[in-house]
Amino acid sequence: MEKQSRRSFVKNLSLGAGSAVLLPNFSAFEIPRSAKKKIYQGKKLNIALCGLGRYANILARSFVHSKYCHLAGIITGTPSKAVEWKRRYSIPDENIYNYENFDSIQHNPKIDLVYVVLPNGMHKEYTIRAAQAGKHIIVEKPMAITEKDCQEMIDASKAAGVQFAVGYRLHYEPNHLEIMRLGQDKVFGAVRLIEVSLGYNIDGNPNDWHLKKALSGGGPLMNLGVYCVQASRYTLGEEPISVTAQFGPVTRPHLYKEVEESITWQLEFPSGAVASSTSTNRCGVDRFFAAADDGFFELSPAVSYGPFRGRSSEGEFRFPVINQQATQMDGIAQVILEGRELPEHISGVEGRKDMHVLEGIYKAAEMGGKVLL
Ligand code: NAD
DSSP, X not given: OOHHHHHHHHHHHOOOTTOOOOOOOOOOOOOXXXXXXXXXXXXXXXXXXXXXXXXXXXXXXXXXXXXXXXXXXXXXXXXXXXXXXXXXXXXXXXXXXXTTTGGGGGGOTTOOEEEEOSOXXXXXXXXXXXXXXXXXXXXXXXXXXXXXXXXXXXXXXXXXXXXXXXXXXXXXXXXXXHHHHHHHTTBTBOEEEEEEEEEOOOOOOTTOGGGOHHHHSSSXXXXXXXXXXXXXXXXXXXXXXXXXXXXXXXXXXXXOSSSOSEEEEEEEOTTSOEEEEEEESSSOEEEEEEEETXXXXXXXXXXXXXXXXXXXXXXXXXXXXOOHHHXXXXXXXXXXXXXXXXXXXXXXXXXXXXXXXXXXHHHXXXXXXXXXX
């Protein structure tokens, strides 16, 4: 993570206790010539959701809270969902696609951006197809299932001159902006230790794509651990230099044939800070703790949809509860609508950096030693 851009990002956004939520005020960057043609006159960015599962439903419901985004289209392989979504969200027929005719979206000026909400292993294909169709893209976390795939997605978006964001909702959430500020500005001195873990007790459906490595890329590390890696990186404003990791026991072998059931890891950072995490499908855990030289700060719940509770050695955090999905989409849409370039921490480059760490964690757990990142 580029410390300077992160620091100015946090400074722009830091919210005092109890203050109103501000939309991100990213500094302007020059944008590629090809993308400059696409400065929109309309007030709202027209978004098509690609994949209409659980999270797409949460996103769809959040559009009513959005100032800059309109749910304009859908891409689905299930005809009955097309009928239902058309009715529920007043989506015109010409903005409804399936996975076969998706590429013809390039001829549809009423769609500006495709939001890919498919299983992780499908992110790369649909991101590249959306880029080649000339559409801006948001892709859900984790960005892809390998670092190499992440780079191909970045390259495709650059070649097409479109903007490419990862759906990191916590980059717009006030409690997380505060832990970025406290950590990166060393408000309580240097952070020495971070403990951040996320887990759910997930009763198994053996057909769930999360359990199939080709579609998920891995178990809870890919699904949940990416948030722990993110929080460690953005609290410190540093990139980890090495990792050790251990797979947990497999207690339900009929489910965990292809991916891990739980995993624990330890990251070391250039400053000497250490971050320890577990991501698990065996029990519920959702907490963040940072110990600094002169104090501490923590969140619990920390990563889920909230509402979050936070405090530091100086007292409770008091930030408003926001709609995380609408705030994230609006933050991205504002930048695109104003013809600016997305800052790196919300772009594919950020997702690729996380994937580099996730691959290192798997390697360390498999090899049993320390892996340099
Ligand atoms: P889901 O299983 O509920 O939805 C996946 C959708 O993909 C379904 O509509 C399904 O029909 C479709 N699909 C198309 N081809 C498929 C195939 N071959 N196998 C399985 N499904 C196929 O999953 P979800 O929970 O909505 O997750 C989708 C993406 O969103 C994932 O990348 C996930 O990590 C991410 N997600 C992000 C958050 C967040 O807070 N940012 C939360 C949940 C999920």
